[in-house]
Amino acid sequence: MFSGRGSVQLARVFGIRIGASPSWFVVLFVMIYSFSGFFDSVLDVSNSVAYLVTVAAVLLFFVSLALHELGHALVARRNGIEVLGIDLWIFGGLAKLSRDSETPGEEFRIAAAGPAVTALIALICLGGVAATSHLGEAVDSYTHGDSTTPLLALLSWLGIVNLWLLAFNLLPGFPLDGGRIARAAIWRATGDRHRATRAAGRIGQGLAYLLMGFGLYLALGGGDPFAGIWLLILGWFISSGARGAIAASAFSDRIDGVTAADVMDAEPVAVPGTTTALAAQDEFFLRYRLPWFPVTDAAGRVLGLLRAELVDGALASGRPTLPVDDLLDAAADGDAHVARDTPLESLLSSEALRRLGALVVVDADGRLCGLVTLDHVRRALAAGLELRP
Incomplete structure (x- = not known):
């Protein structure tokens, strides 16, 4: 989705550097603090065990984000695009590529690869829960706070969170993956990449305003000020990304044909x-x-x-x-x-x-x-x- 600067290397997978910006470490600790109460409520274990499950869940969530971006990166590499690295930061991650897509098909394959990985992770997690014949119990633990085991709590939380991530990321607004898929479709239909980028960017701006409006409602009286502030910030970043894409596309039109x-x-x-x-x-x-x-x-x-x-x-x-x-x-x-x-x-x-x-x-x-x-x-x-x- 978005990028950070000054990242610290966490790992190297298939020769691709995976790093994290300082903002990622802040979000890591905030998420551990935020979800520690949830896991403490659904697990009939000591506080220390519940805390360890929380840490494992949050770390695995960020592993799933890295795998999502790795999906983009590997498909981009398969299409002849050099991968400069992957960075995790406050709002997810970014696979940094040496160039933009050159065809609608290339754009679609790269954009769809990340959500496909996220869907697979959710399927594996929830499939693992279902294999124990306790899928309903696991979902109840997530939605109603019913007691369950550490493994079921971990798998069900990770599976459902990835489903939410998948649904959000497939919204058809640039710069989300759904917006890139929409850009590929419009590009295919019109034959004009810049026109497609502007259309997907405007959808992204509309989506951002809806998020910020809902966030403002939550922050001012909707009962969840923290979620409201988070949605306001997220909407602002989506709006900035969409606005930047529209401006870049307009500029690209002016230099189109220069070799x-x-x-x-x-x-x-x-x-x-x-x-x-x-x-x-x-x-x-x-x-x-x-x-x-x-x-x-x-x-x-x-x-x-x-x-x-x-x-x-x-x-x-x-x-x-x-x-x-x-x-x-x-x-x-x-x-x-x-x-x-x-x-x-x-x-x-x-x-x-x-x-x-x-x-x-x-x-x-x-x-x-x-x-x-x-x-x-x-x-x-x-x-x-x-x-x-």
Whole structure:
């Protein structure tokens, strides 16, 4: 749903970093405090045992949130999108992806993956309860506070909470998963991603106002001020996310059609692959003072990136006449290449551009066409902002 900053790593699953923002730790303790009374009332055990069950339930709930986001992340990775990590924070979690979806089908698959995982968790928990032939008892313990066993209380609470989470997350308002699914459907019907984003965003704003209205009612006299304040804050964040999506979509419309070829330097400095390490240092690094240069063969095809440290290493090891094409690691530089028709919007989310400061633009045959830098992208964005009414 939403993101936090400055997260602390909790785990790494399938190579994906899972972290938590400071706000998550606050919510963790608030939830443990809030639900300790519930588990104490439904369990005929000592206070310490009831507290341990509460801690286990809340931790498992956050595990289920992480699994929900992991579902998004793994499906995104399967669709060729790099996963930058998962963060848990005050209102759930966020799978951070390197780019937005490029097709309605891709958007639907990624958006639906999280709710599918949540539904599976609820099914497993409530199925486990049903297997004991005490499903009615477990539900009664959740709704009426009837006494039950620690395992039944834990499974029934986790299953029902995940059902509530599933129902809420499937509401058709951006930036909830239901809103993303709605965006995919509208995108499929209209063929216009930006129009679909604005439509889903407006639904999200309407949903946010309903939540805030109900929250205000609860806070001012509806009998549950704490829930009312929580809904007010949640509604505000949904409204902010939806409003941001609408604004971003409007801006994307203005830069739609702008590609790497439109903003690149069409005459970049490149190092021929046959250049020696000593000549590369004298004629390129000492002259232009850049951290790296693209290396090309006789046909102009890009062989890789020549970094200053590679040249320094060759000279330090007594190999000044070594051709620079022998210093390259082409596999390590694969993300430094973009096609001429790469949209400006994709460049904005490029981790490689942020890391390297520039990207090599190539044609369909891998020949060097130009170089696009962060400064080029910033100037293009500034031009797009000037076009705003």
